[in-house]
Amino acid sequence: MIELRSVQKTFGSNRVLRGIDLTLPKGQSMVVIGGSGTGKSVLLKCILGLVRPDAGTITLDGQDVAKAERDAFLARFGMLFQGGALFDSLKVWENVAFRLMRGASALPKDQARAIALEKLRRVGLTPAVADQFPAELSGGMQKRVGLARAIAAEPEIIFFDEPTTGLDPIMSGVINDLIREIVVEMGATAMTITHDMSSVRAIADRVAMLHAGVIQWTGPVTEMDTASDPYLQQFIHGRAEGPIASVR
């Protein structure tokens, strides 16, 4: 279980996170929604330790993540980055097998490649793609490779940062379905940040809405449409009129 208590982060004069309180139960898929620039990515990066919060605590299974042994802590996570963040200089299979070939329990090259091919197959890519470089792939294929890399070491917790941004609706649907299937199949805990409502409905068990640096609303996805919170209703229905200023 991941718990955030009063997490704050400021960049210069911009107070991005103003006291985040959020609980992500084990085995659940939580989607964090919110407008552009509201700090959703910063929130994920704070949990992973890529950004150090100014105040507050983040715990994983009761242990303060700031005091955890980094390699062991990060070994429990997989992450799909917004743009894929694939390493340009490595072939597709080497990207997928990157973690498998490093560290104390590094696998032999052949074994790592076999696992990479299996993970690529799992996300719908053929072995022919394995020896290509990321720049030779379309945006949707790069996202799938990123997804294969995120699940390659079978992590307990997977983060997805805007998994459908820049994709056409059909490819978005494919990625959403893959994420849902993989999370259920692996029994992983998942946190996804997005402002794509089709992703929310396809992926989420629980939803949290981030607005003005705090969690504005959180609850099961089944209660999202009937919730009375005006900020949530404006956001999920994409209305220009409402408490959230359309020009920010």
Add this chain to the structure above:
Amino acid sequence: MTLTGFLAAIGRPVLAALAGVGRVSLFAGSVLSHLVRPPFYAREFGHALMQIGWFSIPVVGLTALFTGGALALQIYSGGARFNAESVVPSIVAIGMARELGPVLGGLMVAARVASSIAAEIGTMKVTEQIDALVTLSTNPIKYLAVPRVLAATLAVPVLVAVGDSIGIMGGWLVGITRLDFNSAAYLKTTVDFLETWDVLSGMVKGAAFGFIVALMGCYFGMTSGRGAQGVGAATKSAVVAASVIILAANYVLTEVFFTS
């Protein structure tokens, strides 16, 4: 302007410069500490060695060739004022080995390599590849900076030695084709006057310049700002900083090596 305002105007850039020196020093310390601790990324080191060493040979070689030739012409022309034309082979050899080989080689490598490293790592930063490395339990300094810094520190002295040889050959070519030197006599004078320390001191300078070039490329790449403008600024800063520090370090090393 008040006195305090005037002092503040001077103090701000001085403090900013000192903070910059501090950050670069901490980064250098981090790179050096990772240099001696496993894991070691042999494949990345080999790739960096090819990129920095092998592929820099043409630009360093051409620079040295033309510099050696021009040096021969200048020394001949200047030496003619006091009937000292015969010093051309020895001065070309000593000048190339001690000074022009390492400095021009270092500057050419700075232009080619510091820019390339800063642009590559800067792009990796803005496309979240460095964050991805961290999430994959890989230290970016160890994976990106250490192989490049080590490769440049080892490759540039070899490039300097190659540049010295080609520069001396440039002087010899001009000497025998334009200045009526006898080929065998030119080469014998070069060998007789050139001492081992002349060549070794230049190679030591080369190692220092290689370290500086890669360190600046990695530092500015990893601290690059957002977007194309951020990467462009990082690339420019890496080349400017590497070039200026090379020239300053060259003066210091020359003082240390040749004035005692």
